Amino acid sequence: MTALISLTDVSKSFDRRDGSTVTAVDAVSLEVETGEVLAVIGYSGAGKSTLVRLLNALEKPTSGSVLVAGQDLTRLSEGELRAARSKIGMIFQQFNLFRSRTVAGNVAYPLKVAGVAKAERDRRTAELLDFVGLLDRAHSYPEQLSGGQKQRVGIARALATNPPLLLCDEATSALDPETTTEVLSLLRRVNSELGVTIVVITHEMDAVRQIAERVAVMENGRLVEIGDVYDVFSDPQTPAAQRFVRSATHDRPSADTLVRLRHQHPGRLVSVRITDEAGLQQRIDTAFRDTGTTAELVYGGVSEIRERRTGSLTYELTGPSVDAALDALRAGGIHATEEV
Numbered sequence: 059m060t061a062l063i064s065l066t067d068v069s070k071s072f073d074r075r076d077g078s079t080v081t082a083v084d085a086v087s088l089e090v091e092t093g094e095v096l097a098v099i100g101y102s103g104a105g106k107s108t109l110v111r112l113l114n115a116l117e118k119p120t121s122g123s124v125l126v127a128g129q130d131l132t133r134l135s136e137g138e139l140r141a142a143r144s145k146i147g148m149i150f151q152q153f154n155l156f157r158s159r160t161v162a163g164n165v166a167y168p169l170k171v172a173g174v175a176k177a178e179r180d181r182r183t184a185e186l187l188d189f190v191g192l193l194d195r196a197h198s199y200p201e202q203l204s205g206g207q208k209q210r211v212g213i214a215r216a217l218a219t220n221p222p223l224l225l226c227d228e229a230t231s232a233l234d235p236e237t238t239t240e241v242l243s244l245l246r247r248v249n250s251e252l253g254v255t256i257v258v259i260t261h262e263m264d265a266v267r268q269i270a271e272r273v274a275v276m277e278n279g280r281l282v283e284i285g286d287v288y289d290v291f292s293d294p295q296t297p298a299a300q301r302f303v304r305s306a307t308h309d310r311p312s313a314d315t316l317v318r319l320r321h322q323h324p325g326r327l328v329s330v331r332i333t334d335e336a337g338l339q340q341r342i343d344t345a346f347r348d349t350g351t352t353a354e355l356v357y358g359g360v361s362e363i364r365e366r367r368t369g370s371l372t373y374e375l376t377g378p379s380v381d382a383a384l385d386a387l388r389a390g391g392i393h394a395t396e397e398v
């Protein structure tokens with residue numbers, strides 16, 4: 059695979075009105091392979107939107123280089139930039155459709171700007187509307203559509219000029235969970251059937267889980283962790299990623315929940331990481347049984363990421379040899395953390 063996007067040591071600072079400087083993106087290096095779906099996550103203010111604006115050349119980096127499809131966006135003239143931007147599709151949280159144009163008019167707009175002849179425009183528009191399942195709404199206006207339909211129009215419009223790259227900035231954040239799933243499954247088709255590389259900016263863990271292969275975690279402008287979605291979500295390495303994953307997955311007790319659990323359960327509280335290893339539950343049970351430890355399940359959650367099991371179970375452990383039980387778990391490669 060070759061890299062469609064290559065960021066090298068990219069920083070972007072803004073001068074604030076009070077004279078201070080904020081580094082919205084701080085020394086980020088990142089490659090996105092052709093054909094992959096990468097999610098960029100992080101709390102509000104982490105620098106995600108600025109990163110996207112650097113990718114479509116709406117912002118120029120303070121330093122570093124931004125290569126998209128082999129072109130260094132930082133070195134292009136205004137005219138060349140316009141051409142480069144037409145090869146990058148973009149969809150937004152608020153859809154950004156033209157209210158005064160019909161669905162077909164919205165989708166055809168980028169083709170019109172690109173100077174495509176009317177007959178070809180009509181053909182391509184119909185093809186795109188068919189792809190997103192809205193051919194029958196071609197003559198409707200955006201205000202007559204649901205949120206999910208509007209985003210499908212947004213996707214059709216973003217794909218009109220056949221861009222190899224689609225950037226999605228919080229594209230499902232304004233949608234309900236069911237509609238989010240619909241839009242994400244359409245984006246998955248955009249990736250798998252049309253071969254479009256997708257970068258998704260989101261603060262929604264579920265969106266990442268449903269669509270991305272890799273995930274990058276941003277904090278304070280820095281890219282603090284990047285890896286396979288399963289690896290990062292099931293075993294985040296950095297404190298920033300751990301915080302984010304914990305707050306989004308709810309399978310480990312929060313500080314408040316722990317206070318309550320402790321009140322109800324005087325034994326030692328231990329959280330065991332659940333992975334998709336075969337026979338895991340049996341090995342956990344054996345470690346408890348062999349050491350005469352009583353294990354009461356008091357909290358937890360198990361779900362799937364990319365069709366692999368992941369989660370955490372919190373037990374109250376009592377008995378004379380709880381330490382031996384923990385040793386036995388850990389000796390078997392099972393990740394067990396005492397909740398303190």
Ligand SMILES: Nc1ncnc2c1ncn2[C@@H]1O[C@H](COP(=O)(O)OP(=O)(O)OP(=O)(O)O)[C@@H](O)[C@H]1O
Binds near residue numbers: 102106108
């Ligand atoms: N044009 C600008 N001028 C000044 N500061 C900016 C500008 N754009 C972004 N910032 C600052 O840069 C930091 C990162 O902002 P950014 O919008 O990229 O974060 P984000 O992760 O996308 O957050 P959100 O999800 O809230 O949009 C913030 O501190 C923000 O205030």
